[in-house]
Amino acid sequence: MQHTVQDSPQQGGDIRQAAAAHFNSANADFRDGRWEAALSGFEAALALDETMEPAAIQAARCHANRGQWQAARDGFARVLMINPASYTAWLESGHACRRLGLFEDADQAYRRAAGLAPERHETFVALARILEEFGRFQDADDAVDKAVAAAARTSAQTVATVHRMMARYRLEQKLPDRALASLEAGIRVAAESAATLEELCDWQVERGYALMLMGEHARAHKAFGAASVSTREGTLLRLAEVSYMNNLWEEAGEVLRRCVALHPTSVSSLMALARHCSHCWDVAEAERLLQQVEALGSHPEVPGIRANARIRGGDAEEGLRLLIDEAKANHDGGRACSRVAMTSLYSDSYSAAQILDLHTWLFEPLGVKARERASFRREPLAGRRIRLGFISADMHYQHPVNIFMQPILRELDRSRFECFVYAAGGLNDDQTQLARQRSEHWVEVETWTDAQLAARIEQDKIDILVDLLGHTAHSRGMMLGRRAAPVQVNYLGYPGTTGIPNMDWLISDAVVTPDGAERYYSERVARLPGTVFCFAPEEDYPLPPITQEMAERPLTFGSVNNIAKYSTRTLGLYKRVLDSVEGSRLSLRTASFSDPQATGFFRARLQDLGFDTERVSLQPPLALPQMMRAYRDIDIVLDAHPYNGGTTSLQALWMGVPVITLEGQQFVSRMGTSFLTAAGLADWIAPDDDAYVALAQEKARDRAALVTLRRELRQRLLARDAWNPVIHTRNFEKALIDILKAEGYATA
Incomplete structure (x- = not known):
């Protein structure tokens, strides 16, 4: 006969105390965002007491905070084994299912949570969101009404929160009229409940966003202006984000600079402005901000932003080196690897075969546990x-x-x-x-x-x-x-x-x-x-007058491109062309040249390469209609290599400016060859560097023929199938x- 040894009351108390100690320590890690350490602590608590429901909930939340949604769902399932009536587990299991794309399971989980706690507004808000994502707007409105009714039992501020949550969800789905309805309702409730100025500023950011989406730009700018008086960091960062999302880059920069002035030691503010400066080609300012961030501690985004700044400063090779180092440390096929891939296209040192090898290595991890094609079931197309x-x-x-x-x-x-x-x-x-x-x-x-x-x-x-x-x-x-x-x-x-x-x-x-x-x-x-x-633009770009004066002025070669395309080989070709065509000039236009320091750096680079910089004009970017008109001042576009001009070359041709290109080996270095072949301009394609320079000399020599071509080029394009969108x-x-x-x- 077997006997089971029971824990004594003293032993049981010691185990519970040890489990509680692990739980409390893990909670401290959880509050500080140390998810792995927190998860280990909660699991240690559960190993001692598998019925500790709070530890099981927090462990599942650790997985959710790390984006491990299947593990989070499994974790909440463990909670429900402990307590099948756990409102929290049903609600947050619904969130995990939604993130996994298990929409029906999410719907069912939310409905179970609502049945357990009909007085809680959060479930009805979550249910409304998933209903709206599938266009079930009447059902969603019914769920919102239930959320508002539940919130009203708590406070007016909670009612305002429901409206704000729905507004944010609706803005994500780009449903601005429905978002605005939620915002106006929420603002009324907030105002009636004596909301602070800072709280009302928060509301105005989202209201402005909804109005922008609706095309109500004047009202939107008024709302953004009302929000901009805020001093709260979160409000200003959101205002900058929304401004950027609506192509208001200059306004976003102003908001971020004010945010940094108000919060000079905030890594979040400094990084947001550094990202903005990098995107806006303000390379020197981006680097200064990154150094401030590093003085406050390490940040995982710094290497990528710094590399991007190097690239936008015209040094793609150094940027690529930095990015490869980052990808080696994060070789998961994710964003760090994508940055390497894109940057490699600008490199003089990679052949087409090496580009393939690099891309294959970078993204090999993405094929793990891939879905089999045979698992897809589709009806016959007939x-x-x-x-x-x-x-x-x-x-x-x-x-x-x-x-x-x-x-x-x-x-x-x-x-x-x-x-x-x-x-x-x-x-x-x-x-x-x-x-x-x-x-x-x-x-x-x-x-x-x-x-x-x-x-x-x-x-x-x-x-x-x-x-x-x-x-x-x-x-x-x-x-x-x-x-x-x-x-x-x-x-x-x-x-x-x-x-x-x-x-x-x-x-x-x-x-x-x-x-x-x-x-x-x-x-x-x-x-x-x-x-x-x-290239079949729907916007009208009238051709400039093609006059005899164009044949008599000093010949201007030009290029409008991303600065990273001005590789050492490309600039070497440009110098040889300038040296070989007496009296010619070179006009380069790129976004980086809106930054005086970046312009100075690039001019110094030209001097190091032996350019007569008096013959080179470095132009800042223009809005598209003005840029198209500015092609009047360019006689011949010199394509870049290895990354040819794409849209800009087609725009030049559309405005009557021919392009000289160097035929390359891979997609990016053969785009110019493709465009010119389709345009019937094969005689503007050079097979090698010497031919590129000779071609520029030849085409520059016959100015009358060049003017005639400019007059005829658009009509020649329109007569060709490649320019017919149908x-x-x-x-x-x-x-x-x-x-x-x-x-x-x-x-x-």
Whole structure:
């Protein structure tokens, strides 16, 4: 007969005390954001007392705070085994399910929580959000009414909080009219409950954002002005963020500088201004701010911002070195790796084969635990439309993706394609609204996890997913690497191979990726006729008068490009051209030259390379209409190498300015060759450096022929298929259908 040894009361008390000690210590770590240490402490407490519900809840929250949503869901399931009636576990399990894209499970969890505690407003707010994400607005409004009723039992301030939470959710989904309704209701309640000036400033930031989204710009600026009197750091940082999201960069900078003046030792404020300065090409100021941050302690974003500042200062090679070091320390295929990939395209020292090898190494981790293509179930295409998805963060004014995608969205054959756009970025303006109107389904996903977005793509039954992001700031490479659709395509957003596992195809053309170039790409290549990008601006840019004076003035070579494109090889070519064409001048225009210190640095660089800097003009950026008019002062554009001009070269051609390009080996260094071939200007393409210089001499010599070409160039372009957006869109559609056929889809 066996006997069970029971813990004595004294032993049980000692165990409970030890568990409580672990719990209290872990809570201290939790409050300080040390999630790993906190998790270890809570697990130690649970090992001693597996029924300690608060420890189980906090352990699950540690996983949630680390973005480990499946582990968080499992953790809340453990809580529910201890206490099936735990309101907190049901509510927060719903949050985890939503982050995992398990929308039905989230809905059920929220409803269980509401049943357990109908007096709690948080559940109804969460339920309203998930209902709104699927367009169930009446049901969402009913849930909001219940949230308000529950909050009213607590205080007027809690009612205002409900309205504010709903407003923020609605702004994330770019539902400004519904957001404004919540904001106005909340402001009324806040004012009636004697809210402070700082609290009202908070409200005005979001109110201004909603009004901007609605196109009510004058009212929005008034709201932003009211918010700007705040001295609270969080309010000012949010105001700067919202200003930036609405392309109000100058205003964002003013707010951030005021924020730093008010909070000079805040790392958050210093970093926000450093990021802003880096984005706005204020390289010297960004570096000064980073040094202030480092004096206060380490920060994980500093290396990336510093490298970006180096790149925008014109030193892509040093920026790349810094970024590779960062990627080696964070080799997960994430943002640090994407920065390396993008920067490598500017490097003189990487061949096409080395670019592929680098990208393959960078993003190899993304293929781990990828979904099998065979697991996707789609109906046969016969008798239905192809469900086409685009992921983009860049449908806003002047961005190249927007410029090239707007005509495609306008002309897409809706009888054959059902169009879904997953909007992954925060910037918003009139062009964003136009793209939204042209999209059959528009889903705001900026704040969504990869799991959420992948679940939505699956729910939408997307047949072919076109990534317009590549390795830019909002990259969804981790999701794509694990496969979110049966067929995944890289187009437009990234000019070359992505190296992402399970990125199946690259849409290109026969010049950018000629026969035999497939070996430089991790994707299969689908080629459009003509050229890969169709430049068909919807805005009118009148041609300047082409006069005889243009043939008699000193010849001006020009380039309008990102400063990182001015590699050592490119500047060497520019110098040789200037030296070989007597009396010629060079005009360089880039965003960096709005910063006097960056301009001085670049001028010193030109002097070190032997330029006669009296013949070189360094111009700051202009708004697009003014920039297009400024092409009148340029006679010939000199393309950059290895990263050719893309949009800017096409804009130059549109304004009647021919381009000399150097034919390269990979996508970014063959774009100019593609454009000029499609334009019937093959005689402006140089096979090597010496030919580039000789070509510049030749074309500069016959000024009369140059003026004639400028008069005729736009009409010549308009007569060609590559500049016809309808033909281009039909070709794009055919490429998608051919890809589906190649992947085994039976198409009608």
